[in-house]
Amino acid sequence: MRLLVTGAAGFIGSNFVHQTVRERPEVQVTVLDALTYAGSEASLAPSRAAITFVEGDVTDAELVDRLVADADVVVHFAAESHNDNSLSNPWPFVQTNIVGTFTLLEAVRRHGTRYHHISTDEVYGDLELDDPRKFTPETPYNPSSPYSATKASSDLLVRAWVRSFGVQATISNCSNNYGPYQHVEKFIPRQITNLIDGIRPKLYGQGLNVRDWIHVEDHNSAVWTIIDKGRIGETYLIGADGEKNNREVVELILELSGLDSDAFDLVSDRPGHDMRYAIDSSKLRTELGWAPRYSNFEDGLAATIDWYRANEAWWRPQKDATEAKYAQIGR
Ligand code: NAD
Numbered sequence: 518m519r520l521l522v523t524g525a526a527g528f529i530g531s532n533f534v535h536q537t538v539r540e541r542p543e544v545q546v547t548v549l550d551a552l553t554y555a556g557s558e559a560s561l562a563p564s565r566a567a568i569t570f571v572e573g574d575v576t577d578a579e580l581v582d583r584l585v586a587d588a589d590v591v592v593h594f595a596a597e598s599h600n601d602n603s604l605s606n607p608w609p610f611v612q613t614n615i616v617g618t619f620t621l622l623e624a625v626r627r628h629g630t631r632y633h634h635i636s637t638d639e640v641y642g643d644l645e646l647d648d649p650r651k652f653t654p655e656t657p658y659n660p661s662s663p664y665s666a667t668k669a670s671s672d673l674l675v676r677a678w679v680r681s682f683g684v685q686a687t688i689s690n691c692s693n694n695y696g697p698y699q700h701v702e703k704f705i706p707r708q709i710t711n712l713i714d715g716i717r718p719k720l721y722g723q724g725l726n727v728r729d730w731i732h733v734e735d736h737n738s739a740v741w742t743i744i745d746k747g748r749i750g751e752t753y754l755i756g757a758d759g760e761k762n763n764r765e766v767v768e769l770i771l772e773l774s775g776l777d778s779d780a781f782d783l784v785s786d787r788p789g790h791d792m793r794y795a796i797d798s799s800k801l802r803t804e805l806g807w808a809p810r811y812s813n814f815e816d817g818l819a820a821t822i823d824w825y826r827a828n829e830a831w832w833r834p835q836k837d838a839t840e841a842k843y844a845q846i847g848r
């Protein structure tokens with residue numbers, strides 16, 4: 518299989534490539550990534566010798582067409598991915614997430630290539646803390662932020678290209694990932710690296726917002742399950758029943774770091790901050806037989822803390838610029 522992976526110099530895509538190189542050495546992997554502030558070739562280092570890396574933009578129609586022509590399967594991770602950035606400057610989100618997806622869809626349409634679209638549970642909006650429901654593939658789209666609105670737009674393009682043009686596509690919507698190679702702008706790595714720098718963790722609002730955490734390796738094993746067995750045109754929700762509020766996560770990071778569990782600060786809230794995400798992944802589990810392997814969040818978090826401690830050279834170059842951006846918005 519010749520596999521084109523977009524956005525694989527980022528967090529989830531780089532882990533996907535490492536897992537693929539490790540577990541499926543027969544797959545020929547080509548990566549297309551623009552190396553934005555969020556992408557780093559260093560994230561691909563362990564697999565670099567086994568893959569082809571192309572630096573380029575998913576909105577570059579000529580380049581995308583050439584790469585898709587040489588692929589059997591495309592997995593599209595590339596995106597602007599951070600909600601806070603989308604509130605400060607939404608345009609790159611429209612360009613990459615919507616126009617980039619359009620560009621790939623047109624190429625896979627021309628070449629009849631199998632396409633898997635990586636998306637997020639945020640397309641469904643949010644749930645109240647006491648709502649007994651979880652998101653299902655039937656939940657209506659109701660995105661809150663510019664980021665999630667552009668992801669929702671991209672999902673709808675995929676659905677239209679399946680129905681109108683017969684494109685061979687599947688979509689997955691996953692909950693919050695954690696693990697190695699995640700940019701220090703994101704919640705968990707920000708707090709871990711702040712603590713390494715002697716800075717107290719920062720919780721938005723009251724810290725009561727709930728996210729449904731899944732280890733990145735479980736997300737990626739689910740993506741492979743969908744590529745192998747998913748039904749064309751279907752949407753699969755990926756989640757591992759990992760609901761926790763942000764305060765609980767910070768308390769755990771503090772405890773695992775040997776510090777008092779109340780040694781954090783509350784900072785101003787994110788505008789439009791989604792309250793809670795929760796995934797019902799039963800379709801993926803019953804129809805395709807997928808199950809997560811990282812069932813213990815505390816163990817996964819401890820391993821992630823160890824990874825950031827051992828890989829300061831990887832994250833240190835991003836840290837000052839990231840905290841300068843947060844300082845500008847008072848968080
Ligand atoms: P990330 O920000 O860590 O990585 C994004 C990558 O895409 C970077 O390497 C960046 O250089 C690249 N990129 C950005 N714009 C590009 C462009 N125009 N052309 C080519 N490459 C470009 O993101 P992530 O957290 O790894 O997320 C990957 C995908 O998974 C995204 O589609 C995101 O919406 C989705 N997702 C993320 C999560 C999560 O918890 N992080 C959960 C569910 C879904």
Ligand code: DAU
Nearest residue numbers: 598599600637638639692693702703704719720721726763
């Ligand atoms: O649900 C999937 C989504 O998860 C993905 O689609 C996004 O790409 C990914 O970034 C993530 O979005 P969130 O906005 O949930 O993730 P973030 O890491 O930015 O924040 C997680 C929670 O922590 C959220 O409630 C905001 C809060 N937060 C975040 C930061 C950076 C804090 O309390 N303090 C912080 O310093």
